[in-house]
Amino acid sequence: MRIEVTIAKTTVLPAGAIDALTHELSRRIDDEFPDRNGRVSVRYTSSNSLTVYGADKDDKQRVSEILQETWESADDWFNAD
Numbered sequence: 001m002r003i004e005v006t007i008a009k010t011t012v013l014p015a016g017a018i019d020a021l022t023h024e025l026s027r028r029i030d031d032e033f034p035d036r037n038g039r040v041s042v043r044y045t046s047s048n049s050l051t052v053y054g055a056d057k058d059d060k061q062r063v064s065e066i067l068q069e070t071w072e073s074a075d076d077w078f079n080a081d
Contacts (some may be wrong), residue, residue, distance in 0.1 A: 001029075001036040001037070001039070001052065001053065001054045001055045001061070001063075002038070002039045002041075002052070002053040002054055003025070003029060003038055003040045003041070003044045003050070003051070003052050003053075003054075003063055004040075004041050004043075004049075004050070004051040004052075005021070005025070005040070005041070005043075005049075005050055005067060006042075006043055006044070006045040006048060006049045006050075007042065007044055007045070007048055008044070008046065008048050008050075009041070009044045009045065009046065010046050011044075011048070014041065014078075014080040015080070016050055016080065017080075018042050018043065018044070020077070020078045020079075021042050021070070021071075021074075021078075022041065022042045024070055024077045024078075025040050025042065025066070025067060025070050026038065026039075026040040028032055028065065028066050028069075028070055029066060031076075032062065032066060033059070034037070036054075036055075036059075050063070050067055052064075053055060056060045057061065065067065
């Protein structure tokens with residue numbers, strides 16, 4: 001499974017946020033889908049989007065939920081220092 005998250009360039013994030021999000025999302029995806037070898041990439045582009053390759057509809061929905069949970073819990077795992 002390959003997961004691509006794009007974030008609009010107009011979204012202001014602290015330094016290191018993209019790498020931290022990639023790491024935390026990868027960890028959570030691996031926990032949820034241990035046999036799928038999920039590869040996660042997060043990058044800036046012109047718009048926000050989530051693309052999941054190599055997964056069925058239910059798995060894509062779960063990845064979307066994991067992304068939402070990860071984003072909402074950033075205060076727990078992201079340290080801007």
